[in-house]
Amino acid sequence: MNVDLFDFDLPQDNIALRPASPRDSARMLVLDAAGMHDRIVTDLPASLRPGDLLVFNDTRVIPAQLEGIRGAAKVGATLHKREGPRRWRAFIxxxxxxxxxxTIDFGHGVTATAGDRGDDGSFALDFAGDEPVELLLERAGRMPLPPYIAAKRPTDARDADDYQTMFAQEPGAVAAPTAALHFTPALMAALDAAGIGDATLTLHVGAGTFLPVKADDTADHKMHAEWGRIDAATADRLNTVRAAGGRVIAVGTTSLRLIESACGDDNIIRPFDGDTAIFITPGYRFKGIDGLVTNFHLPRSTLFMLVSGLMGLERMQAAYAHAIAGGYRFYSYGDASLLLP
Structure with missing residues (x-):
């Protein structure tokens, strides 16, 4: 498909620079069989059915942005995928x-040696020493805010909490699974009281999620691979929910992409441990999920293509036009949508 089909004009004022406070007070646009409805995130229990299951990504964002010196030259690095115990692939x-x-000196006793350069322009970085790389990053790195926020304001102490979900357990992401930023303990209690379950999987989100689609046609775009895992118990639970008539609702495109990667043509979700580079566009047949909670995405992005694949391009174009006109807040710290095809 022509990438221009997924373009739209977004006023700068619609880009959120801070999350809603409290988190679950964000607005939520619901698209379901009955139409389009303006809600808030705390309405989620009433927008789902008893027996439904929400699936969260428990990845934890690491301080993956580094500033260093190579000789006399300043060099910036954004890590995006682990390739070994001490090796990370990074955009430079x-x-x-x-x-x-x-050798790049990142200060605080942290150095790394540049390795091979990939086709995407990224470099391999091999970190020196015996300390776990995670400890080195805690000393020398900072939270990797998305470029559309970082271009407007510096990262500060608030972002260390704001850009981490309540489910964050497994370190390794360089971008947050932002749909889950809306969830609070109070909202989870309300969902439980409404008979709506929850489960977790892990997908370490890479910086490639922010890269623009440079190809003119979606068929020519290559996704960056990201590592994910669904254990056997979680796969069994998701299959059991669907077999009993409940719906599996992915919270975030990362959860959705991993579930779809783990699901066969027989609509059975299987354990998964490895890389996925699944690219979902209109025409894709969804096999493992029945709905999606997600934020509002960038024009021409793979994520807007994904939601258009789920709901239909014309319907998503109308929904985004409604959201823009209604002052919904976009991107990582923005408002939510509940998509139920």
Whole structure:
């Protein structure tokens, strides 16, 4: 499909620079068989059915942005995928100054050696020393806010909490599964009281999620791979819910992509442990999920293509036009949508 079909104009004022407070007070646009409804996130229990199951991503964002020096040149690095115990793939700012074998000093006793350069322009970085890389990043790194926020304001102490979900357990993401940022203990209690269950999986979100689609046609776009895991108990639970007539509702496109990666053509979700580079566009047949909670996404992005695949392009174009006109807040710290095809 032509990528231009997924373009739209978004006023800068619609881009959220801070999350709603409290988190579950954000607005929520519901699209279901009855139409389109303006709600707030605390309405979620009433918008679902007893027996439904919400699936959250329990990845934890690491301080994956680093500023360093190679010789006399300043170099910025954004880690995006672990390749080994001490090796990470990273996007490099000022990459023309970097060569295979160069050492970057990130300060605080943290150094890394540049390895091979990938087809996407990223470099492998091998971190020196014996300390776990996670400890090195805690010393030298900072929270990797999305570029559309970082371009408007600096990262600050609030972001260390704001950009982490209440489910964050497994360190490894360099971007938050932002749909889950709306959830609070009070909302989870209300969902439980309404008979709506929850489960978790892990997908370590990479910085590739923010990369623009440069191809003119979706068929020519290559997704970055991300590592994920669904254990056997979780897979069994999801299958049991669906067999009993409940719906599996993914919270975030990351949860959705991993479930779909783990689901066969027989609509059975299986345990999964490995990389996924699934790219979902209109025409895709969904096999493992029955709905999605997600934020509002960038024009021409793979995420807007995904929600258009779930709900239909014309319907999502109308929903986004409604959201923009109604002052909904977009992107990572923005408002939510509940999509029930």
């Amino acid at each position: 700012r000022n990459a023309k100054r970097l060569r295979d074998g160069d």
